Amino acid sequence: MxxxxxxxxxxxxxxxxxxxxxxxxxxxxAGREIKKLPALRGRTVVNLFYEDSTRTRISFEAxxxxxxxxxxxxxxxxxxxxxxxxxxxxxxxLQAMGADAVVVRHPASGAPHRLAxxxxxxxxxxxxxxxxxxxxxxxxxxxxxxxxxxxxxLSVAVVGDVLHSRxxxxxxxxxxxxxxxxxxxxxPTLIPVDIAGALAPGTDVSYDLDSVxxxxxxxxxxxxxRERMNDSYFPSAREYARRYGLDGPRMRRLPExxxxxxxxxxxxGMEITPEVADSRRSTIVEQVTNGVSVRMAVxxxxxxxxxx
Amino acid sequence: xxxxxxxRPSPPRQPSVKVILASADVQRVVDRIAHQILEKxxxxxxxxxxxxxxxxxxxxRRLAERISTFxxxxxxxxxxxxxxxRDDLRRHATRAVGPTELPSGGIDGKRVILVxxxxxxxxxxxxxxxxxxxxxxxxxxxxxxxxxxxxxxxPIRADYVGKNIPTSLAESVKVTLAEVDGxxxxxxxxxxxx
Numbered sequence: 001m002x003x004x005x006x007x008x009x010x011x012x013x014x015x016x017x018x019x020x021x022x023x024x025x026x027x028x029x030a031g032r033e034i035k036k037l038p039a040l041r042g043r044t045v046v047n048l049f050y051e052d053s054t055r056t057r058i059s060f061e062a063x064x065x066x067x068x069x070x071x072x073x074x075x076x077x078x079x080x081x082x083x084x085x086x087x088x089x090x091x092x093x094l095q096a097m098g099a100d101a102v103v104v105r106h107p108a109s110g111a112p113h114r115l116a117x118x119x120x121x122x123x124x125x126x127x128x129x130x131x132x133x134x135x136x137x138x139x140x141x142x143x144x145x146x147x148x149x150x151x152x153x154l155s156v157a158v159v160g161d162v163l164h165s166r167x168x169x170x171x172x173x174x175x176x177x178x179x180x181x182x183x184x185x186x187x188p189t190l191i192p193v194d195i196a197g198a199l200a201p202g203t204d205v206s207y208d209l210d211s212v213x214x215x216x217x218x219x220x221x222x223x224x225x226r227e228r229m230n231d232s233y234f235p236s237a238r239e240y241a242r243r244y245g246l247d248g249p250r251m252r253r254l255p256e257x258x259x260x261x262x263x264x265x266x267x268x269g270m271e272i273t274p275e276v277a278d279s280r281r282s283t284i285v286e287q288v289t290n291g292v293s294v295r296m297a298v299x300x301x302x303x304x305x306x307x308x
Numbered sequence: 309x310x311x312x313x314x315x316r317p318s319p320p321r322q323p324s325v326k327v328i329l330a331s332a333d334v335q336r337v338v339d340r341i342a343h344q345i346l347e348k349x350x351x352x353x354x355x356x357x358x359x360x361x362x363x364x365x366x367x368x369r370r371l372a373e374r375i376s377t378f379x380x381x382x383x384x385x386x387x388x389x390x391x392x393x394r395d396d397l398r399r400h401a402t403r404a405v406g407p408t409e410l411p412s413g414g415i416d417g418k419r420v421i422l423v424x425x426x427x428x429x430x431x432x433x434x435x436x437x438x439x440x441x442x443x444x445x446x447x448x449x450x451x452x453x454x455x456x457x458x459x460x461x462x463p464i465r466a467d468y469v470g471k472n473i474p475t476s477l478a479e480s481v482k483v484t485l486a487e488v489d490g491x492x493x494x495x496x497x498x499x500x501x502x
Contacts, residue, residue, distance in 0.1 A: 025408070038393055305402030
């Protein structure tokens, strides 16, 4: 097993499948009266969040607690970071407190990679800038597998703000490893030139959502990340919604079995309409539930044994 | 200058292997345990058999099958994975987690009989008791094993024993079952060669 989980590309097909299989077992715990396993008793997991997050932080916290680990939550707001402490000094402080794993979210791409060189414990990337978010890709893969029964051969459209999306990057890497075919869809201004070749050869790019929809098994809508947009990438929100938003009529162009995913938080009315988000095809709530199981599996596989 | 004579290589020692139970013996032993369960539980009502993977699982299925042949009662069978409850998790590379499958009727208020192939230190059974505690509240818990090889490290004993095999710690006992390994056998490896 690997020591850190920094990128969707860190995982080979066997390891990724092991995580998904383990997650399936962890999911059974959620149905029990006692939702607790003793596997990580006495281990300390630090949630180091330099960026706002609801579901990822809570999901990691629930996962660590269900495995009986001790959880320390750190958010940059209200910490010494506001006094100017650097990431490295914060990391050394955590190291001195004996953190066995650090779950880190940071606005700078690559921050978890730097952190992995400074601490002895395992580092899990919970989202770094516009770079990667591997546990989100794992929970997306888990959701697709549980809904559609397989990953190999699936056709997945990732639609929207690919430029700023760490979810898209991790998903392209992981899904390609697991045998799915990914098509990136969005306005040309929001799809980096040659991203497909740089991430995973075999990935397609399209600027026309309507032509892609009839041939996919999964459509994954990305949030339009206005907080990261310094320029205008499209003329207006209405035009974006019109061309790249998933609404009822577009959803009905999908094959009968196809599912609609969204990593959350959603801009309802922008990239997805309420009709789609609340439809039978939508897996958005399932994704949150599955997130806890997948993160339990990741924490167990990184920390459960003696992998030094 | 005289060198001491080189040590003569001793002939390669064949590790000794002894078959303790052959295929037919294993079947007879399973039959006997099934009878003992019926006798001790007065007909195996409200009883659930839970196999501990890997080889406890097929053993539990066989016991249930024999019990239904002998007395025409259906005993629910389940699987109890104990990986996450082991006390040696941190001494090994991460272990793969297997499925736990409880019978549809659950285990609350039932007599649960844990089934495993070899009883040795007792640590597996301790982990199984902990796991059981998290999935329900049985009325009572019993233990059935194919082989008891001694050397307990915890105060645990089996209610049903197929075969007691006195061993030294240098020896190892290997149970193979048709469902998992292709053949039913109990073998003793190592120890004194004489």
